Amino acid sequence: MNGHEIVYLDDVGLRLGNTIILREAKLSLGPGEKVGLLGPNGSGKTTLLRIIATLLQPTSGSGAVLGAEIGTQDVYEIRNRIVMVGHLPGLWPELTLGENTELVARLSGRSPEVAADALAQVGLARASERRADQSSKGMLRRAELARALILEPTLLLLDEAHAGLDAEAIGMVDTIANRVVAGGGAVMLVSHEPDRLNVHRSVQLVDGTLEMVS
């Protein structure tokens, strides 16, 4: 670890109940890097992403994210620089798409206008009055990407990056990722289709450890 990495994991292991999910996962992600995370079903990609996002504590090993040692109280200080989009939509079903994005802006201390702007950028300006529970899968996914536009994170984590997005929307993933990278941040994208990832390099989860992909 040279102190400049955005994500640094050293021999991270995770055991949930009786199952080993990860063992000795090593990873280092520097500023400006865009890395793909590959691996078969059930190999632990989603879980690893949550560890990197400081939302799940590993059972062994050490690491640091944005300078904060994982498992310590320091993570509270850096969390607001991370955006993660997971399998399930992080939206309140009873609220409209507009209200949901506004909420993100408010809870992070930004002005509501930023939210409206972001929603327009992901092509949902006219659907902003639609409730989240009456929106399609792809609409929800777009609304989540709007979150990355509002928060301008230093670390962006996308699980199944292209899932549910149509041909028009899929380009946004690259655009948003490139913005983060250009701003000196890092991006990690999970996918089952390496060809669609425009990344510098990829790592693969095999048997609970991370391997380079050539």
Added chain:
Amino acid sequence: MNGHEIVYLDDVGLRLGNTIILREAKLSLGPGEKVGLLGPNGSGKTTLLRIIATLLQPTSGSGAVLGAEIGTQDVYEIRNRIVMVGHLPGLWPELTLGENTELVARLSGRSPEVAADALAQVGLARASERRADQSSKGMLRRAELARALILEPTLLLLDEAHAGLDAEAIGMVDTIANRVVAGGGAVMLVSHEPDRLNVHRSVQLVDGTLEMVS
């Protein structure tokens, strides 16, 4: 309608609340056909699939599925010949993957062995003791495909057919679809990636109507 179609929709329209989702959708799906359903986010693909599965009644138009007129009581007779895999997993989170597949077999009057066999075929034999709420997205998806193996439907409907499946598992979609087709059934696959669909023809949802794709 010539009486032999598996799915036949004539000018089907659907309005939910104040939103028109479908209008004048026409579709005809014969035995042995494998058709792709394309369309941008929010165009109504998922909704159309549920109408075809007789789970949602259209507000206008008419049609028949497996010989049963939609909106009539006849649909109860043919439902058990349809399998649909949707966006969300049709599994009980508290039960293991094994119990979930066994449940499908039992509720459909088949023997539990069929279920174990199907689970093995989708590569989950060794994960059959794992609870659904402790399984990964792709594992759930595989467990759902096992349902198609158990039930051997005449009409198979897959929403985002390849979503969440890894490189190894993705071939299953074709295998299962081909089996249905070979048995004289019909298959409809929703996808955002037309290239990955090995289908005879595709239709596209545009502005609430179905168009042929060349």
Added chain:
Amino acid sequence: MTIVRNRWLEIVTVAIIGVSLFRSMTVVADVTQGDVQRIMYVHVPSAWLAFLAFMVTMVGSAAWLRTKDQRWDRLAASSAEIGVVFTGLAIVAGMIWAKPVWGQFWTWEPRLVTTALLFFIYLGYLALRRAVIDPVQRARRAAIMGIVAAVQIPIVYYSVNWWRSLHQPSSARSIDTPLRITLLLGVVAFTFAYAVLLRRRLELARLEEELDAKRFEQSQSVAGADITAPSLASHPHD
């Protein structure tokens, strides 16, 4: 090995319980109540033990939060289990006693109400433990509940006490010396029994964990390895 090393405590416990039992049965009967009063030698020590056990649960909870050492969690859980059992025993013994003495199984005495609530508070604690699968999460949530509950207990106790300020003074001090000695002996015997039970329960919990670990080592595989290639895809056009 461990069992041999442990044996001294058990021998002492059995001996003390024997003596205590013998004394309980032979000590002069209570003047007013007669033989029924002998229930006291089970009732009072059980109640005392319940409190002791829940105190230990709180200590274990706090220590877990500080150290994150699973041993503390095992202590808290084991003690709570024993505590619930002994609370139940105190209640049942009390009720059996109450029928002849008070003419009914239950009255709304503050102490009784508090005891009953104590029972449910820790039943809830155990239900919470059972509902969480992951051991670390379970430990953390249970620790918080163990402490919140313990902090609330004095408040529960005093609120009920204020509510019925007419509570009878504990006659423990006014009873005859031989009876008091017997009671004391009972308390000592039960405390030893607690120590033995706790030790056994902890041992069991440790063994369970060891067994788990062994089973885990033998079948050690990473989660992802259990998901295999579909046998279906290998011959696509069958």
Added chain:
Amino acid sequence: MTFWRQVYEVARKDLLVESRTAEVALMTAPFGAAALILIPLAIGTDAPLLSQLGPGLYWIVVLLFGMLVILRKSAVDGQAQRDLVRLLGIEPAAAFAGATAATSALVLFFEVALGPILIALYNPELRGWPWLFVILPLVAIGMGLLGTIASGVTTSIGTRTSLTPLLIVPLSLPLLMGATQALEGLRLGRGIVPWLILLFAVDLALAVSGVLAARPLEEAVT
């Protein structure tokens, strides 16, 4: 598959999921017991009064907290699970009957679990107690029916946790009347047959409505 086999499999599924969480045994029943302990603290602990109020309070607790049995996790399927069951060709009436059987069994368990606590705490008169073997199941079945119907109506409504009770409580009035008056009749040594007939009639009416409503209801719930 025969109708009754379907009923059996649906009930089995519900009870299997329930057994995994043990919600009723470990949580709802203790909660009801705790409620029985708290009530006298609020309304006064006068022993004769409690012995008189006891049976009434018991039924109130059974009815109002039986709601939690109805609302329990294992009775709630998401849309994906509902779609699955529908496409398995389960006859709606069979699904209704199966769900009712499972819920009724659990309510009965709840009633039986609370019984001893009531007796211990409230010291009610127990004349004619063998009749409880008739009364308790009749009420449990009524609750199960009512709960399954109301759950059906509120399926997939986000606020069902609050809406279901609101629908059930007023409708459970005949059950409450039948149950309390039957016990009162027993206590006073009077005839209780009219009340049993009431309970039975309610159950029958609900069962018929439930079976008849099963198909329209399942179509309404998309």
Added chain:
Amino acid sequence: MTFWRQVYEVARKDLLVESRTAEVALMTAPFGAAALILIPLAIGTDAPLLSQLGPGLYWIVVLLFGMLVILRKSAVDGQAQRDLVRLLGIEPAAAFAGATAATSALVLFFEVALGPILIALYNPELRGWPWLFVILPLVAIGMGLLGTIASGVTTSIGTRTSLTPLLIVPLSLPLLMGATQALEGLRLGRGIVPWLILLFAVDLALAVSGVLAARPLEEAVT
């Protein structure tokens, strides 16, 4: 963003979601009212007795059915929503305080809504009613605190609907005592200050526990 701004935004979010479903206003409050109406039917409708039991029953209903306010849909975030809030950098103590504020406000609403029904049906004595302006909020805050802590501990547990009440009810006894005895004190024209102190002490103890437990708890809930 300051701590209090975070508290405000979290509470605002909870109340916004609640306003969309109006669960408490449209369902929980009517359910509580229905319970208050049903009870006399179960325990007999003797007017003096009801007037005497009224306040006690009111508090029982507030406490036990206030549980539905705590369990309401809008208080339950799924894992994705929780992850989102955590990654927005909301301090766990602020999230706790915000959620407590929202729940307390709704419990207070529930209390106030049930008041007129109690008065109409039970005809209780109303001496010293201005004290209610102190008692009702103290109880509401206590319920809000207890509910938020218990909800926190049971987050993401499938059976939380049943488990949360079991955790809360026995611990809510001091609130019940304080509330009922304060009203009783008012009725008899006796001092109620000790009971107010009790309520205040409970609220304080819970607030301190909640704030201290906030970080460990948020780590537990993954």
